Amino acid sequence: MRPLTADDPAGIGGHRLLGRLGAGGMGVVYLARSSGGALVALKVIRAEHAADPAFRARFEREARAASRITGRWTTPVSAADPQAREPWLATAFVPGPSLAEAVALHGPLPCATVCVLGERLAEALIEVHEAGLVHRDVKPGNVLLALDGPRLIDFGIARAAGATALTATGMVIGSPGYLSPEQAQAGRAGETGPPSDIFSLGCVLAYAASGRRPFGTGTPAAVLFRTVHEEPELDDVQGRLLPLVSACLAKDPGERPTAEDVRAGLAGPGSRSGEWLPAALPRLIAERSARVLELPDPEPQEPTPTRTGAVVLVHTRRRFLAMGGSAAGMIAVGGGIAAYLAGRPDSGGQGGQGAPGPLPRYAVGLQADLTGGGRTVGRAQERGARLAVEEFSAREDRPFELTLKVLDDGGQAARARTASGRLIADRTVQAVIGPSTDATALAVAPLFHTARLPMLTVSVGTTGISSASRPANFQLRPDDHNLAVPLIHYLTVVAKSRRTAVIEDRAAGKTGWNLAQSLRESPPTEGVTTVHQVTAGSEDFGPAVAAALAARAQGVVFAGTSPHRAARCARALAGAGFTGARLGVGAVLEPAFLSEAGAAAEGWAFSTTFVDPAALPGAERFVAAYKKRYGVAEVERYAVEAYDAVLLIAQAMRALGGGGVERGAMVRRLRELSYKGLAKTIAFEPLTRVLYARNGLFLHRVQGGRVRFLGPYEKVRSASP
Structure with missing residues (x-):
């Protein structure tokens, strides 16, 4: 969160402004507190947009329609004033991360979690569609995770089904990668209805289950083309999710299930239980919920008269309970609050110690072939690395937060060099796992060496990666x-x-x-x-x-x-x-x-040069977690080796005082360590700087x-x- 500027008002519509959550071409989103003490995200539209009568009409229509949506898995509109010089709208706040952030930090969600997620988002869409609205921007960034379930947010581009679009001619509304084919083609705007949201929901569930967009990445034009003309990539979508997600992603809107069909198809015995998230996420949500309590109380403010035409909503206790009003579930809304709560400095008190601030956050990069011919090995490494990051994040004594930044090089040298450049430029990245193929490792090893950023390969067998002349390159398996x-x-x-x-x-x-x-x-x-x-x-x-x-x-x-x-x-x-x-x-x-x-x-x-962790003493917990998380019968090759590599890096960071160190120091510390992993003991010969080969050869x-x-x-x- 950024502080208020000199041009920002102290309050709007009876809400005390606390800071800026974000700003863009359309307006500003503030973190605010209502006169009743509730935290909200208050979105203010810039006057130049509000000057357009059609835009103002759309805003008022949507504010009133959204005020009718009170379901448990949505964020209610608490107040709005479409007739103000700068129209504004306030919605409730969920202190958890977005689905996009959760997957980026902790990887794909377990199949059972995705089923619960899909059932509850479908339930939210049922109410949206019954209110005569189409959300039009269902995406991971608009799904917030709370302890009791997800919340579908941001109806800022929703419009009444069948209504005329109040946008510029040919404008595509929504987010490429999650748009339906009819949204992706400007000439089909009249076809955009509830089935469009179902297509987007299918994309969201595929992303949650696999960690990847079903129509890939790249330029918006390329993603839109694939959405319209190509089949989705659903290799990592498992179990009963696969047929339902496939149906949601039908090109023909008429062949997609309804929101009620999706809800019924995903309902299961555990869908109404309280514990629906994997272990690392409730901790993150709880920490952020606690930090909300550190926000300042509002200063006394003169009541603002309610103008004629303003939409003011008061949530009764009955309505609050109908929304599933858990303290950890509904506090306020706004995408930028996640960054605020994660990065807020310590707050001190007079005459005593302040509350402990958030831990510093660092990243381990993972660069691998996730979509090319070597994707089986690459994905196994990503999966193992994610489990290691989650285990580290669950430790009470951790001195820093660790995240995983994953880049796909497709097994191609040119893409590998681009991915390596991005990791090298990111100063939060302390070390990199990968690449996963011989050719890509040879292509980028000089880049990591020059940048003094440790590169640790776990599946590369070619010679010449790790040597005395390139100390930043670590080959964690014996060469061929x-x-x-x-x-x-x-x-x-x-x-x-x-x-x-x-x-x-x-x-x-x-x-x-x-x-x-x-x-x-x-x-x-x-x-x-x-x-x-x-x-x-x-x-x-x-x-x-x-x-x-x-x-x-x-x-x-x-x-x-x-x-x-x-x-x-x-x-x-x-x-x-x-x-x-x-x-x-x-x-x-x-x-x-x-x-x-x-x-x-x-x-x-x-x-x-790889093990079967199911046969290793001490690896039982890893094997059970891996099988449950990814829905596989056996742990794939080099998954446990990548798991060990992440924890080796974490140990080196801890030994150097908790991360954020000079990269050359990380190189030296890694060379000096002897780390007993699940697969093998990782140690390097002091003169040749190569792995002790006898530790990494198996039958x-x-x-x-x-x-x-x-x-x-x-x-x-x-x-x-």
């Missing part, structure tokens, strides 16, 4: 050169292969060649290693397998990265009757390998048609978990 180490251990300790054959897949390029060379130079059990190549243009592994068996191989290693080609190798070995040890690397260990190899995959072991094995985690490679002594 180390993948031979667990294979050698397995063939020496577990399977004891004196004669090892390597099937080198030339399609894997340098990666396959390096793996073959490592096994040739360091043969398992100090025996003999032979290498048999398969050209990149061939999928016939029979000759190479025959040569390996002719060399009397006891163990065979597939030196490649393609699950499809590894499956062909597995089938060739099975067809030749080979039953000895068969091994590969983590890049091969995908569902495609298991499905294409079939029974031939049984018994294969893999050298990896998996296919047993009973499923992949089983054997554990850290050095501890594996048998083929059973």
